[in-house]
Amino acid sequence: MEETIKEIQSIVAAYGLTVLGAIATLVIGIWISKWLAKVSGKVLDKRNVDPTLSKFTVRLVKITLITFVIISAISQVGIETTSFVAVIGAAGLAIGFALQGSLSNFASGVMLIIFKPIKVGDYIEGGKAAGSVESIGIFVTTLVTPDNKVIYIPNATLTGSNITNYSVKDTRRVDMVFGIGNGDDIDKAKNVIKSILDNDSRILKDPAPLIAVSELAGSRVNFNVRPWVNSADYGRVYSDVTEQIKKKFDEQNI
Numbered sequence: 001m002e003e004t005i006k007e008i009q010s011i012v013a014a015y016g017l018t019v020l021g022a023i024a025t026l027v028i029g030i031w032i033s034k035w036l037a038k039v040s041g042k043v044l045d046k047r048n049v050d051p052t053l054s055k056f057t058v059r060l061v062k063i064t065l066i067t068f069v070i071i072s073a074i075s076q077v078g079i080e081t082t083s084f085v086a087v088i089g090a091a092g093l094a095i096g097f098a099l100q101g102s103l104s105n106f107a108s109g110v111m112l113i114i115f116k117p118i119k120v121g122d123y124i125e126g127g128k129a130a131g132s133v134e135s136i137g138i139f140v141t142t143l144v145t146p147d148n149k150v151i152y153i154p155n156a157t158l159t160g161s162n163i164t165n166y167s168v169k170d171t172r173r174v175d176m177v178f179g180i181g182n183g184d185d186i187d188k189a190k191n192v193i194k195s196i197l198d199n200d201s202r203i204l205k206d207p208a209p210l211i212a213v214s215e216l217a218g219s220r221v222n223f224n225v226r227p228w229v230n231s232a233d234y235g236r237v238y239s240d241v242t243e244q245i246k247k248k249f250d251e252q253n254i
Contacts, residue, residue, distance in 0.1 A: 203229055
């Protein structure tokens with residue numbers, strides 16, 4: 001028994017300070033890691049980085065620092081960490097290959113958040129879909145269609161194709177085509193169209209609307225009618241003007 005006690009005492013004497021040092025490294029290191037993660041989060045918030053990206057970055061910094069602290073604490077005890085690091089590296093490589101698609105979506109999500117070609121509330125076309133942007137996540141972007149369907153688009157699909165953003169500019173041009181018969185009076189038709197556009201307060205005076213003959217199409221003469229409106233008025237102006245011109249043409253026997 002005395003020999004066992006002496007052996008325990010000798011082990012404690014030999015390794016006690018090392019173990020205590022490793023525990024201290026672990027405790028203090030984890031505390032510092034959490035503190036640095038919080039600091040990085042505050043810095044990102046001050047620079048108005050998107051909250052989704054900010055939270056992900058803080059979590060990544062925290063996990064990375066704590067991993068290094070654990071490896072450092074293990075090495076202090078005398079355990080060889082070279083093979084341990086190699087295993088982590090190999091596991092990371094394998095995970096990277098397995099998650100190629102997800103990593104691509106993640107990288108695309110970061111690009112969308114940093115460069116901001118779109119933002120929540122914009123009406124866009126992209127990734128073979130169209131709708132209002134409801135959210136921009138790290139991996140997917142969510143659109144809501146005018147008939148209230150929800151579309152989830154992988155970010156890599158969205159950034160890998162053209163993105164048409166209809167909400168970036170304050171004004172839009174409404175492109176319409178109206179046809180009259182070959183025997184109808186062109187000037188009369190132009191005056192009818194002009195009067196309707198002039199009496200619609202939603203149509204901007206500058207730039208002035210275009211009313212011009214575009215082609216002679218068999219038995220028809222086609223007009224290009226292109227007024228400018230505020231982006232929010234686009235849909236209603238398109239349908240209202242089309243209806244008013246049809247009714248006015250009927251009244252004037254055009």
